[in-house]
Amino acid sequence: MSKPKIATTSLAGCFGCHMSLLDIDERILQLIELIDFDKSPIDDIKKIEGRCAVGLIEGGCCNEENVHVLQEFREHCDVLVSLGDCATMGGIPAMRNNIPLAECFDEAYLTGITVYNPSGQVPNDPDIPLILDKVYPAHEVVKIDYFLPGCPPSADAIWAAVTALLSGKPIELPYELLKYD
Amino acid sequence: MKFTIDGQEIEAKPGQTIMEAADAAGIYIPRLCAHSDLKPIGSCRVCTVIVDGRPQAACVKPVAEGMVVENETPELLEHRRNIIDMMFVEGNHFCMFCERSGNCELQAMAYRFGITAPQYPFQFPPKEVDASHPDVMLDHNRCIMCARCVRASQELDGKNVFQSIGRGFDRKIGVNGEKVLADTDMSVDDRSADVCPVGCIIKKRTAFKTPIGQRLYDHQPIGSDIEEGGHE
Numbered sequence: 087m088s089k090p091k092i093a094t095t096s097l098a099g100c101f102g103c104h105m106s107l108l109d110i111d112e113r114i115l116q117l118i119e120l121i122d123f124d125k126s127p128i129d130d131i132k133k134i135e136g137r138c139a140v141g142l143i144e145g146g147c148c149n150e151e152n153v154h155v156l157q158e159f160r161e162h163c164d165v166l167v168s169l170g171d172c173a174t175m176g177g178i179p180a181m182r183n184n185i186p187l188a189e190c191f192d193e194a195y196l197t198g199i200t201v202y203n204p205s206g207q208v209p210n211d212p213d214i215p216l217i218l219d220k221v222y223p224a225h226e227v228v229k230i231d232y233f234l235p236g237c238p239p240s241a242d243a244i245w246a247a248v249t250a251l252l253s254g255k256p257i258e259l260p261y262e263l264l265k266y267d
Numbered sequence: 268m269k270f271t272i273d274g275q276e277i278e279a280k281p282g283q284t285i286m287e288a289a290d291a292a293g294i295y296i297p298r299l300c301a302h303s304d305l306k307p308i309g310s311c312r313v314c315t316v317i318v319d320g321r322p323q324a325a326c327v328k329p330v331a332e333g334m335v336v337e338n339e340t341p342e343l344l345e346h347r348r349n350i351i352d353m354m355f356v357e358g359n360h361f362c363m364f365c366e367r368s369g370n371c372e373l374q375a376m377a378y379r380f381g382i383t384a385p386q387y388p389f390q391f392p393p394k395e396v397d398a399s400h401p402d403v404m405l406d407h408n409r410c411i412m413c414a415r416c417v418r419a420s421q422e423l424d425g426k427n428v429f430q431s432i433g434r435g436f437d438r439k440i441g442v443n444g445e446k447v448l449a450d451t452d453m454s455v456d457d458r459s460a461d462v463c464p465v466g467c468i469i470k471k472r473t474a475f476k477t478p479i480g481q482r483l484y485d486h487q488p489i490g491s492d493i494e495e496g497g498h499e
Contacts, residue, residue: 237363266362
């Protein structure tokens with residue numbers, strides 16, 4: 087029987103949750119015995135191909151490309167996990183959510199005190215994914231089956247969650263592994 | 268006098284609230300607005316228990332002889348979880364950079380209830396930060412309207428620094444009406460600077476002093492001290 091597959095992605099995140107995934111250290115050798123990676127920054131496969139047992143989502147949705155990738159993950163993954171605070175509640179990128187988008191752009195590209203932008207242009211190329219009005223947690227865009235909060239979730243929490251899912255058990259984190267920071 | 272909580276017989280003194288009697292008996296009833304040094308106001312409703320079939324706030328309801336109290340029923344746990352969820356989505360609770368994280372009662376309550384994500388849509392309401400005072404910061408993003416600061420200022424400090432202003436969703440903690448904290452007689456030594464359950468009232472230059480792993484709720488759920496028999 088071929089090994090089940092795991093896909094991972096970082097949407098509006100900082101890759102910190104993926105760093106925490108790598109923090110499982112030598113247990114990654116055990117993980118590789120259990121699973122194959124599909125699309126993931128770890129193997130650099132760009133497009134999700136086959137059926138995946140588990141999808142790990144880092145980051146919320148701040149632009150249309152994030153939404154597209156998240157919807158593809160939902161289609162291809164049996165179980166989808168929000169990995170970390172950004173996927174769960176928007177996280178640091180969601181700090182812009184109560185500021186009008188135009189003000190954010192002005193601050194970032196025109197009026198911010200460290201901005202050097204003599205042409206006064208605000209990026210608006212059709213090749214750049216369209217930014218959303220605010221940052222959405224993953225579960226406000228697609229159905230999410232499990233949440234693993236934390237900034238990032240600890241390697242032990244990720245390990246406990248992934249191994250539980252691969253053995254068909256629900257994720258039950260002990261008290262000390264459920265943290266929001 | 269005697270009464271029961273979840274079938275367990277409890278001895279209480281006349282005049283005690285259900286919460287006080289439960290605490291003394293080592294039974295923890297979750298709470299956010301109640302504080303052992305302040306008069307209870309029954310505002311947050313996290314301590315709701317069923318008393319002889321009717322919901323009551325345990326922090327304000329006095330014990331009566333023969334009272335039958337339900338505390339840990341599935342319905343009450345769900346009710347409390349719903350309130351905690353609402354507090355998370357109605358504020359801007361960014362635990363990842365909050366100075367109170369690990370020592371925050373709202374966060375600890377969510378941990379105790381095993382909440383991994385709130386079930387309601389996030390509101391991300393626009394809120395203000397008042398950093399005008401030299402020693403104390405007021406971050407309304409994190410306020411849960413427990414009014415502990417209002418009571419501590421009046422009851423313990425003999426001042427009137429904080430008040431509740433506005434109604435409904437727009438209700439907020441104000442200082443001298445529409446002024447800022449620097450315009451008040453707030454001192455960093457006031458008890459009102461200590462009682463905030465969340466990261467709304469923060470003493471400047473004290474952030475992140477306690478390392479992760481040594482904070483109040485890193486290893487033990489909130490309420491463990493009461494359940495182990497000691498008073499809060």
